[in-house]
Amino acid sequence: MRRIQLITLDCALVVAEEGSFLGASRRVGIHHSALSRRIRDLEHSLGTTLFERHASGVRPTPAGMRLLHDLRRVLADLDGTLAFAKSARSGKTGGLLADLDTSEHAIEFLHAVAEFIRSRPDVALSFMKAKRTAGRLS
Template structure:
């Protein structure tokens, strides 16, 4: 059974790129570096693209990784902005606390936006094919 790519994993990949190492990113994210490394390796396998060149002194994004991560950063920022707008749009809910659960990634309209955005970039066609197979509109 295939698991969907989690938004958290995409966020983790952006942090790895910012920090330039799994160890630095794991400290910032407060997770074990080997777990983070495995999670990113799994992401790369699912995408069929190497996002990072691993070197003794850290990691460096590949050309495909730079393109992918730049788009993911924009998408995650747009999602954060959208969620912030929803949270502040209803004054009746100010101060209200709730338990939030993330819906399955495949049922999210967000993925259709990702596919639309990435569909214009030939460097990430494997990722788009994956999303279309596992997350139909």
């Protein structure tokens, strides 16, 4: 697969949010025909149609909805990583240690962790298995 520029992926998100190439082009500051070509090239690279085009605008196809959903997560992760790298450079990092018994509410815990990560990109989380001896963590 040929390389896809990050700006193109960001443009796809803006097109979906705006519901039109014209609205998206105003928001990202490029001509709507250039934006449309960029999205068409992305669709060609992926081998699938991401947007249904109508006279009143555009709507993501099922494949487009899946890609955009995953893309939002990936770009949020990237933003968090970049924010962490920036804060690490300035020495403003912190940490959190939590003991987790996976048999109790693991899904709720993971959702809480995911929300925490999204809200605090300046904090690095590390998970490790703790050794248990006679009911104590060591």
